[in-house]
Amino acid sequence: MSAAGVPRKRNHDFLIKGARPLGRESTDLLIRDGVIAEIGSGLSSAGAGIVDADGLVALPGLVDMHVHLREPGREDAETVETGSRAAALGGFTAVCAMPNTSPVADSAGVVEQVLHLGLQAGLVDVQPIGAVTVGQAGERLAELAAMADSAARVRVFSDDGYCVADPRLMRRALEYVKAFDGVIAQHAEEARLTAGAQMHEGDVAVRLGLPGWPSVAEETIIARDALLAEHVGSRLHVCHVSTAGGVEIIRQAKARGVRITAEATPHHLLLTDVRATGYDPVFKVSPPLRTDADLAALRAALAEGVIDIVATDHAPHTVEDKECEWAQARPGMLGLETALSIVLEVAFDALGWDGIAERMSRAPARIAGLSDHGHDLAVGAPAHLTLVDPTARWTVDSTSLASKSRNTPYAGMTLPGRVVATFLRGEPTVLDGKATR
Amino acid sequence: MIRHLLSAADLDVDRATLVLDTAAELANLASQEVKKLPTLRGRTVVNLFYEDSTRTRISFEAAAKRLSADVINFSARGSSVSKGESLKDTALTLQAMGADAVVIRHPASGAPHRLAEWIDGRVVNAGDGTHEHPTQALLDAYTMRERLGRIAGLRVAIVGDVLHSRVARSNVSLLATLGARVTLVAPPTLLPLGIERALGARLRTSFDLDAVLPESDVVMLLRVQRERMNEAFFPSAREYARCYGLDTARMRRLPQHAIVMHPGPMNRGMEIAPDVADSARSTVVDQVTNGVSVRMAVLYLLLGGSAK
Incomplete structure (x- = not known):
């Protein structure tokens, strides 16, 4: 990514005055040629753009391992450009784009197309994720090495939206990607247990008369995949863990030394299945919103590190796909512009700024193999950073989000923390809370 | 009175009793020579049916007509719906035509709740999915x-x-409101897990029909679809x-x-033997008759109170 992501024009210099890296003592940061050139108090630089960061917290640019940018194929819901803008406004400098596009990103050609759309937008590094199987059909392996060798340098593979159900195929995929230090990111869902499922199988589903998506459908696959990864010694990443039981299986696997990592989404950390009351499909998502007990287990696991990262599963959908009957609506929620605020809301006390940088920048960059991202702010480090006003509170308005779609479950909620500026390779993508392009 | 009737839980004991008492008064009409009341003259009731249900639709149609309402039957088949029109667009169309009440039957749980957000008229749930x-x-x-x-x-x-019964869910809710004690009897595969916790403290469940029958004042049989055995809910119709x-x-x-009791249509020989269906204990025919009176009461109470 770094080679392909070299900016087209020389960076302007920026002097960030009075920022607090990871919430610590305030200092100045001089950005030159895409890297952090100097750190210290009272810095000056002739001709540099001055950014007043008094009271703002500086974080390494956030990294989201799980987004859906919908391009190619569903440009009516999102494009790489609009999704990139939403990401930058959310404080992200890199996002990993899931391959469930049309056509599916299961070949070098499609992942390179997505890569180039990301470069054109220039707001965030867009790292394509490749499909595990041809057409995400779960039948035969896609040309994984060709995607790894392409300009997109794919390291993460996933059939997200679908589970790689066939255990033999999953085993082969886990083994095969060892050759280029790849990782399989699994959408853990035993589909034979979720046929027709509409929401979490529990009390609320019984009352609403909606077919249930049982927690065990997720947990059986996590358990199976952990055993497979252990057997072949490969890396497994579990997408959007949503159940307390899933957390427990991951905890045990990690204790045995299995190379397993896991993500939780902001919505599974904040919302529960009671939101389905009223049948507004903005709350329909896969895996579904679970219970208070699951939410508590996820928060504890995030604090502890059993859940390694927060990933948004940003899933834009058109109005037509959400203003309809619950059963007909497509699952998924927007997440990029609200993620940091929600993590601050639910996990700041447990994580602090350093922990947030770990869960939302360093660890996802490490897992996804994005060597240019996830670095603490130090002299010589790439200038990917975001400046956050920790005292600001803002109310989510679905019509003023940068995403092309409106399906945020947080509309009307007042959340803490506001991204004021984001720098990608030393260039501002967001200034004064507004996208620069 | 309430604005919409989306769920039996919308009715507290007073409102539910008012519906039943009103239905009893209106039932007297049926024995008179002229069965019509002028109460809803000039009002438009739309029967919006996305599922085939001759008996429920006819019952609502008869109820609305006996109250002198104008009735429009809108069935999903042969309408713009089959051309792919969304529920919301259909709702806006009905709104533009001045529907005072929409009676909706829909295969998706919660469709009436969505409809109620999009139109000004009253919405009556005539069966939504498995809700x-x-x-x-x-x-x-x-x-x-x-x-x-x-x-x-x-x-x-x-x-x-x-598990799949909207009739059971509404009955559990309303009977709890009215103080009856309900026992749900089914093979474990057809009872939602944790249903006692989900639907109420007084609810009981049993897998043993023979044990429950001697302690029952009412036994209500639900229609069991033969297709369910293909989904492994039970091994065969005979065993069921x-x-x-x-x-x-x-x-x-x-x-x-x-x-x-049986809400119909019956699978004779499956959940109910023909002799039982036709016995003196059976209320199947009464239920159909009472359906018209009760639906008249619901439309009357939802629409009658407000001036045009």
């Missing part, structure tokens, strides 16, 4: 009260495919009938006064 069918519960309660003189304290067994079907031998286990 609820509140007017069925009202006509069942009416029938129980008519035959047994009360509802509070009655022991009601609801037998069959509870053997364990959970009500035949004459089983019926003898009921107390003398007990009644047998």
